[in-house]
Amino acid sequence: MNIAMFLDRDGVVNEVLSERVKFVNKPTDFYLLDGVAEAIKLFNEEGFKVFIVTNQGGIGxxxxxESALQDVHKKMEEDLAKIGAYVDEVVYCPHKPHANCACRKPKPKMLFDLAAKYDIDLAQSYMVGDREPDIIAGREAGTRTILIGEREKDEVEADMYFPDLLSVANWLAEYHA
Incomplete structure (x- = not known):
């Protein structure tokens, strides 16, 4: 079985609600956060499957x-490829925030679907997010959960807390060595 890094996108991989960009609706709005490409490359080198699991209610x-979202993800993949990093697959929920669909985080369907498709050992895998719905989805799927950033640190019960994705990758590279 494979071990996976399930990564939320906005706020974990790229800027959102920053001085430079409010929402990511087109490729020119997409900026990788510092250290993200290096972090994903470390995950790749450590043998983790890397997935982006993101709610994209702006579509609904x-x-x-959806074509604009595909363009954004193509830009993300191109930015990562500049240093040889890659994601195995990007999945998203396009539904409105309160549509009560099965795929929108905090529900774990996106993680379960990827686990089935890629033979993922969920108990050995990690869900990394910057908000409570990410952590709940990971917990519901049976992964270990990592909250990054400071925004909700005192309000969200994750298994681990790190300031950013590169800190997670450095810890995992040492932990799994």
């Missing part, structure tokens, strides 16, 4: 089309 709300 009409703020962006």
């Amino acid at each position: 709300l009409g703020y962006m089309k």
Whole structure:
């Protein structure tokens, strides 16, 4: 079985609600956070499958089309490839925030679907997010959970806390050595 790093996108991989960008609705709005490409490359080198699992309610709300989201993800993959990093697959929930669909985090369906497709050992895998819905999805799927950043640190019960994705990758590279 494989071990996976399930990564939320906005706030974990790329900037959102920053001075430079509010929402990521087109490729020119997409900026990798510092150290993210290096972190994902470390995950790749350690043999982890790397997945982006992201809620993209802007599609359901009409703020962006799925084709624009594909363009954003293509830009992300190109930015990562500059240093030889890659993600195995990007999955997203396009539904409105309160649509009560099965795929929107905090529900774990995206993680379960990827686990089945890629033979993932969920108990040995990690869900990394910056908000409570990410952590709940990981917990519900049976993964270990990692909250990054400071925004909700005192309010969200994750298994581990790190300031950013590169700190997670450095810890995992040492932990799994």
